[in-house]
Amino acid sequence: MKNKKQIKFGFPGREWQSQTIKLFKAANYEVKLEETLYHLEINDPEIQCVLARTEEIASSVEEGILDAGITQKIHLLNQKVKVVEVAELNYGNDVWWNTKLVLAIPKNSKIKSVKDLKGKKVLARVLEIAKDYFKKHGVKAEIEWSDRPTEPKCPAFCDAIVEFTNTGNALRAHNLKILDFLMETSPVLIANKKTWQNKWKKEKIENLAMLLKGARLGLEYSGLMLHASNEMMEDVLKVLPSLKKPTVTHLRGENWFDVLTVANKKEIRKIIPKLKKIGCTDIIEFSLNKVVI
Amino acid sequence: MVDKKIKLGIPKGSLQDYTIKIFKMAGFDIEVPERGYFLKIDDPEIDCFLLRPQEIPKYIEKGKLDLGISGDDWILETKAKVIEVCDLKYAKQEIKRVKWVLAVPEDSKIKSVKDLKGKTISTEAINLVKDYLRKNKVKAKVEFSWGTTEVKPPRFADAIVDITETGASLRAHNLKVIGTILVSSTKLITNKFAWQDEWKKEKINHLAILLQGAVRGEEVVNLMMHVPEEKLKRILKVLPRLKSPTIKKLTGINWYDVESSCKEKETRVLIPKLKKMGCKGIIEYPLIKLVP
Numbered sequence: 001m002k003n004k005k006q007i008k009f010g011f012p013g014r015e016w017q018s019q020t021i022k023l024f025k026a027a028n029y030e031v032k033l034e035e036t037l038y039h040l041e042i043n044d045p046e047i048q049c050v051l052a053r054t055e056e057i058a059s060s061v062e063e064g065i066l067d068a069g070i071t072q073k074i075h076l077l078n079q080k081v082k083v084v085e086v087a088e089l090n091y092g093n094d095v096w097w098n099t100k101l102v103l104a105i106p107k108n109s110k111i112k113s114v115k116d117l118k119g120k121k122v123l124a125r126v127l128e129i130a131k132d133y134f135k136k137h138g139v140k141a142e143i144e145w146s147d148r149p150t151e152p153k154c155p156a157f158c159d160a161i162v163e164f165t166n167t168g169n170a171l172r173a174h175n176l177k178i179l180d181f182l183m184e185t186s187p188v189l190i191a192n193k194k195t196w197q198n199k200w201k202k203e204k205i206e207n208l209a210m211l212l213k214g215a216r217l218g219l220e221y222s223g224l225m226l227h228a229s230n231e232m233m234e235d236v237l238k239v240l241p242s243l244k245k246p247t248v249t250h251l252r253g254e255n256w257f258d259v260l261t262v263a264n265k266k267e268i269r270k271i272i273p274k275l276k277k278i279g280c281t282d283i284i285e286f287s288l289n290k291v292v293i
Numbered sequence: 294m295v296d297k298k299i300k301l302g303i304p305k306g307s308l309q310d311y312t313i314k315i316f317k318m319a320g321f322d323i324e325v326p327e328r329g330y331f332l333k334i335d336d337p338e339i340d341c342f343l344l345r346p347q348e349i350p351k352y353i354e355k356g357k358l359d360l361g362i363s364g365d366d367w368i369l370e371t372k373a374k375v376i377e378v379c380d381l382k383y384a385k386q387e388i389k390r391v392k393w394v395l396a397v398p399e400d401s402k403i404k405s406v407k408d409l410k411g412k413t414i415s416t417e418a419i420n421l422v423k424d425y426l427r428k429n430k431v432k433a434k435v436e437f438s439w440g441t442t443e444v445k446p447p448r449f450a451d452a453i454v455d456i457t458e459t460g461a462s463l464r465a466h467n468l469k470v471i472g473t474i475l476v477s478s479t480k481l482i483t484n485k486f487a488w489q490d491e492w493k494k495e496k497i498n499h500l501a502i503l504l505q506g507a508v509r510g511e512e513v514v515n516l517m518m519h520v521p522e523e524k525l526k527r528i529l530k531v532l533p534r535l536k537s538p539t540i541k542k543l544t545g546i547n548w549y550d551v552e553s554s555c556k557e558k559e560t561r562v563l564i565p566k567l568k569k570m571g572c573k574g575i576i577e578y579p580l581i582k583l584v585p
Contacts, residue, residue, distance in 0.1 A: 218576075244576070245573065249543065292577075
């Protein structure tokens with residue numbers, strides 16, 4: 001075979017597809033999706049992408065049908081899959097935060113706690129996790145697996161659902177409310193254990209993970225540049241976050257320094273006014289593509 | 294008095310978003326109204342028109358427009374006599390590069406362009422195909438297609454010449470590619486009338502510098518990292534020579550801050566390599582313009 005050096009990579013379809021595409025683009029990959037043909041391609045001939053559901057990616061990577069892929073942490077637990085977990089990537093469906101698994105019931109339901117679900121019917125997206133949860137609470141309920149979406153099926157087909165939520169919009173749209181929070185799940189880049197023995201493949205996957213994680217951080221962080229005098233430096237360094245060692249260089253011929261660092265965008269809201277108060281000048285914030293600490 | 298205004302044609306369709314983006318990076322805001330084709334640009338010396346890229350080359354040739362952006366596929370197809378100011382090739386796009394290909398049904402007996410003798414070819418770019426056939430000394434019938442060309446074979450045509458990006462749509466219609474006719478690029482074009490007008494020529498040249506800077510800025514990113522003194526020499530050897538790196542000693546320690554530019558795609562290989570070699574705190578950030 002001509003191109004042996006290639007990894008088969010499970011790319012999440014459906015719920016986490018659009019955000020995964022955004023992350024690959026942020027990592028400088030060109031992504032071409034032909035939605036109706038279920039075909040996805042990236043501009044790296046060494047990575048062959050296969051669009052699949054995250055549940056399938058977890059089991060296919062374990063079996064070695066795929067070398068690596070992005071699945072959900074929760075599926076590894078639910079399906080008791082044994083793979084190498086390379087990196088957690090922290091995003092949800094169309095949002096940059098993790099998805100939550102919740103137990104939800106109709107707004108006007110008489111059910112007040114999980115105990116009231118005894119003998120009731122529950123539809124769950126991840127069956128084993130849901131069963132464990134009910135077992136932990138000592139509640140015997142009729143729990144059945146259901147495909148997405150479960151929201152419109154409650155209360156018509158069931159009394160409660162165990163479903164993923166990102167913004168809560170779908171739950172609200174179907175007049176449902178959250179009764180309990182089960183767990184949070186993050187997309188995780190996984191690799192097959194045998195694949196991990198292959199030096200070339202391991203390095204290829206590790207590098208991809210580094211770039212995706214770097215891009216993920218780049219979305220959350222900004223660069224910050226400022227001028228501070230010698231007397232201010234001690235206070236400035238206290239205010240700056242410690243993720244990256246700040247770059248401090250002496251300005252030519254003066255008692256002033258140029259300081260450059262990166263910080264979480266949310267922290268920067270608080271940092272900039274503080275720096276201004278200390279007396280820093282020429283504060284510049286700039287956007288980043290990637291941060292690799 | 295000569296009107297000190299440039300009439301600029303912006304291509305509607307697949308090139309539109311990219312064109313407006315590079316103008317924005319070049320420092321010009323173009324506003325596209327939801328209806329109508331009179332674009333607003335924040336430069337009183339430019340009038341903007343949104344037109345099909347097929348039409349822009351001819352309007353430039355006739356002097357209706359002074360300047361425009363179009364693909365060289367349509368410049369060749371319309372045989373318009375225009376002056377190419379510069380290439381604005383979107384080098385970042387590898388997969389989505391616009392290619393005009395010759396395709397036939399999977400089970401067709403046509404194996405190469407030579408087998409097209411006497412056959413019917415359906416296409417939106419008649420002249421491109423005729424020139425291609427002439428070059429290959431093949432006589433065939435070329436029929437104009439109004440669109441959805443890929444559904445025409447085998448009933449309405451034996452072969453087609455069409456634009457493809459990944460080839461997925463061709464495969465979905467059971468077609469296979471047997472030749473590439475043209476890989477199209479985006480061009481900034483003008484005409485001889487504008488080129489003879491000193492004021493217009495200078496305005497166009499300045500615009501070209503900014504637009505090319507923006508195109509380069511699009512494919513290039515800046516890298517910044519901390520390097521320990523003993524590894525500085527080796528790291529500098531690894532960095533691409535796009536521009537000479539800026540090296541600053543960090544205050545109080547034996548580390549250096551190294552800043553350099555590289556092609557966006559190179560970061561895939563370069564960042565893992567630099568990290569392995571011992572660089573710390575690597576950050577990558579975008580550029581807006583790069584004017585060497």
